[in-house]
Amino acid sequence: MENRSIVSIADYGKEKIQYLLDMAAEFEAHPNRQLLKGKVVATLFFEPSTRTRLSFETAANRLGARVIGFTDPKVTSSSKGETLKDTIKMVSNYADVIVMRHKLEGAALYASEVTNIPIINAGDGSNLHPSQTMLDLYSIYKTQGTLENLNIYMVGDLKYGRTVHSLLMSMRKYNPTFHFIAPKELEMPEEYKLYCKQNNIKYIEQQDFTEDTIADADILYMTRVQRERFTDLMEYERVKDAYILRADMLSKAKENMKILHPLPRVNEIEYDVDDSKHAYYFEQAQNGLYAREALICDVLGITLEDVKKDTTIIK
Amino acid sequence: MEQNKENMMVAALENGSVIDHIPTDKLFTVAQLLQLSECKEEVVIANNLRSNVMNKKGLIKISGKFFSESEISKLAVLCPNIRLTVIRDYEVAEKREITLPEELTNIVKCANPVCITNNEPMKTVFYRKDLQTLKCRYCGKEQNLKDIKLK
Numbered sequence: 002m003e004n005r006s007i008v009s010i011a012d013y014g015k016e017k018i019q020y021l022l023d024m025a026a027e028f029e030a031h032p033n034r035q036l037l038k039g040k041v042v043a044t045l046f047f048e049p050s051t052r053t054r055l056s057f058e059t060a061a062n063r064l065g066a067r068v069i070g071f072t073d074p075k076v077t078s079s080s081k082g083e084t085l086k087d088t089i090k091m092v093s094n095y096a097d098v099i100v101m102r103h104k105l106e107g108a109a110l111y112a113s114e115v116t117n118i119p120i121i122n123a124g125d126g127s128n129l130h131p132s133q134t135m136l137d138l139y140s141i142y143k144t145q146g147t148l149e150n151l152n153i154y155m156v157g158d159l160k161y162g163r164t165v166h167s168l169l170m171s172m173r174k175y176n177p178t179f180h181f182i183a184p185k186e187l188e189m190p191e192e193y194k195l196y197c198k199q200n201n202i203k204y205i206e207q208q209d210f211t212e213d214t215i216a217d218a219d220i221l222y223m224t225r226v227q228r229e230r231f232t233d234l235m236e237y238e239r240v241k242d243a244y245i246l247r248a249d250m251l252s253k254a255k256e257n258m259k260i261l262h263p264l265p266r267v268n269e270i271e272y273d274v275d276d277s278k279h280a281y282y283f284e285q286a287q288n289g290l291y292a293r294e295a296l297i298c299d300v301l302g303i304t305l306e307d308v309k310k311d312t313t314i315i316k
Numbered sequence: 317m318e319q320n321k322e323n324m325m326v327a328a329l330e331n332g333s334v335i336d337h338i339p340t341d342k343l344f345t346v347a348q349l350l351q352l353s354e355c356k357e358e359v360v361i362a363n364n365l366r367s368n369v370m371n372k373k374g375l376i377k378i379s380g381k382f383f384s385e386s387e388i389s390k391l392a393v394l395c396p397n398i399r400l401t402v403i404r405d406y407e408v409a410e411k412r413e414i415t416l417p418e419e420l421t422n423i424v425k426c427a428n429p430v431c432i433t434n435n436e437p438m439k440t441v442f443y444r445k446d447l448q449t450l451k452c453r454y455c456g457k458e459q460n461l462k463d464i465k466l467k
Contacts, residue, residue, distance in 0.1 A: 084436055084437060085432070085436050086436065086438070103432075104430070105430055105431065105432045105435050105436075106428065106430050106431050106432065106454065106455035106456070106457075107431055107432040107433065107452070107453070107454025107455040107456070108432045110432075110453070110454055111432050111433075111436065111438060111454060125432075126430050126455075127430075128455055128456060192458075
């Protein structure tokens with residue numbers, strides 16, 4: 002059997018992405034089902050991530066699967082020196098699918114090579130986080146009605162922000178125009194700008210973050226500017242307040258503009274923005290549930306057709 | 317005259333290998349890689365020989381030695397574009413330019429400390445991106461050939 006693991010979605014074409022978006026939409030319409038009754042989903046969090054784990058476990062539970070796993074590697078044999086390979090092989094005897102988070106880059110790919118059951122990468126270090134990308138794409142698609150020809154503004158930490166890098170790559174076939182708004186120390190790395198050039202993706206770099214500079218945005222993707230990322234703390238003090246979104250900056254925003262944020266936020270979006278019609282970050286997190294229901298089904302060989310014909314829906 | 321002497325050295329080999337066109341600054345690194353100090357057979361190491369192709373070059377001749385593909389890959393990473401000649405019964409049995417392979421399995425160490433390959437007993441895999449750059453299969457990080465460490 003082919004290995005249906007999802008380690009990265011960077012290479013997915015438009016057709017596959019649309020397929021998963023359509024599946025996520027089915028789950029949004031009816032999130033509670035018994036499609037995975039009798040299945041066991043293992044969530045192995047070698048690195049803690051409460052948000053992602055709860056989202057995956059909710060997705061599995063709402064589809065009728067049972068969940069096993071651990072939330073903290075300290076309680077597992079990895080702390081006794083067991084290799085990743087051995088842990089994965091052991092859990093493969095019990096579960097039908099493994100959702101894993103690991104601090105080391107490439108861990109999910111390696112895991113997918115040592116087992117026959119599918120692996121879903123729930124984040125491997127600063128490398129990849131495909132379920133986050135999928136929920137970002139679903140949120141954009143749902144709010145804009147399309148992924149094509151959008152003005153996407155990315156704000157804050159564009160240097161270390163894994164989510165913005167993944168989103169950038171997965172949007173390459175949809176003719177986006179990116180605006181990178183970041184302080185000098187946290188600007189978009191050269192390799193991603195090169196990626197844009199090689200793939201004919203338009204981008205504009207700027208440091209100003211004002212009402213006027215974001216007036217043309219369809220999507221405003223905010224990220225956190227973290228103090229520990231700065232080598233020069235004077236620079237941090239200078240820029241820390243420059244990338245905070247306030248409600249009064251939205252007066253010129255386009256009607257359809259939505260604000261996304263991978264969460265958790267600290268202070269980069271002021272609380273008065275929450276009441277704006279443009280705020281979408283909590284719904285975005287909810288979309289993660291539907292996107293993850295789609296990913297779990299996809300790796301288990303359940304097709305969009307199966308989901309559409311599903312008779313196990315719980316109303 | 318120099319050229320003749322060199323030819324004589326090569327011709328004198330009954331069975332073994334000659335690595336030619338080694339950049340002069342890499343000669344001793346290659347000698348170390350091949351663990352020549354341990355070698356009990358006849359070994360000739362020459363450096364700063366005149367070369368039409370590269371001005372000056374290094375050369376190593378080892379009696380009774382035939383390289384495995386893995387050793388050849390390591391040589392290719394260390395100094396691309398060297399020439400390997402295999403001698404059998406005083407005749408040139410094979411002559412090949414060694415170039416960087418498209419895929420390298422367990423030859424190179426990843427420079428990224430948080431790459432899974434540096435934390436798990438497993439083989440590394442690298443892909444050739446261009447003649448100067450390798451890319452780790454696992455963490456995706458690209459590495460310049462001149463900074464590469466062998467496994």
